[in-house]
């Protein structure tokens with residue numbers, strides 16, 4: 001179980017980007033108010049450009065809001081922190097480091113590797129890549145590389161896990177296995193997970209809450225609590241009902257795919 005329970009708040013958060021070539025401004029997010037807590041799995045869905053990744057990058061502290069503020073337990077987010085781990089769609093591994101060294105990298109950088117070597121080995125076992133520990137990322141399949149990228153973030157035991165379409169590039173079979181793997185780790189650690197996905201099925205299968213967004217300007221149009229218990233059955237009446245409700249919000253909210 002994760003030691004620290006946290007509350008993340010987005011308080012009237014707006015983010016605009018200026019285009020370099022023109023005077024135009026993109027209102028990526030407009031007045032977002034959200035409260036999320038440890039133990040929740042938040043799925044963010046919405047059309048391309050509605051600001052889903054911008055929310056993750058703000059929470060990661062990679063960018064700052066134009067107005068409003070983001071806080072973790074009332075402390076304003078002012079930059080990146082190992083307490084907020086991000087996994088991107090394309091696994092961002094160091095090609096010159098072995099699988100094991102990629103996983104150990106952040107512990108090493110923080111001077112925490114000594115005494116934690118067994119944690120790296122445990123993570124290798126968790127993702128079933130123990131026998132690939134000395135291989136380089138270029139030798140791995142896409143699914144294997146994504147598993148390494150996932151545990152590389154998890155090894156820091158972040159209070160907040162940010163997943164930016166982490167399974168988007170995987171084949172259907174690997175994707176379903178990884179969904180269960182991520183859920184298992186999340187349930188064990190009880191951290192706050194926030195995942196961007198384009199797949200409504202995946203959003204309902206994994207999320208304890210599904211937040212539906214729309215674009216121009218980027219905003220929240222619906223915040224749905226999924227009350228069905230885990231593990232979920234994709235063919236159950238309740239599951240199908242949730243999926244239809246979200247698809248309806250995406251269409252009737254004027255959302256384009």
Ligand SMILES: Nc1ncnc2c1ncn2[C@@H]1O[C@H](COP(=O)(O)OP(=O)(O)OP(=O)(O)O)[C@@H](O)[C@H]1O
Pocket residue numbers: 017018019026027028046047048049050051052053054055218
């Ligand atoms: N660094 C940036 N500079 C300029 N505009 C940006 C920047 N980052 C994002 N935007 C714009 O902000 C809007 C929201 O982008 P964002 O990537 O958050 O959307 P998204 O919902 O994650 O989209 P997708 O589903 O396609 O990944 C888009 O119009 C995008 O072009």
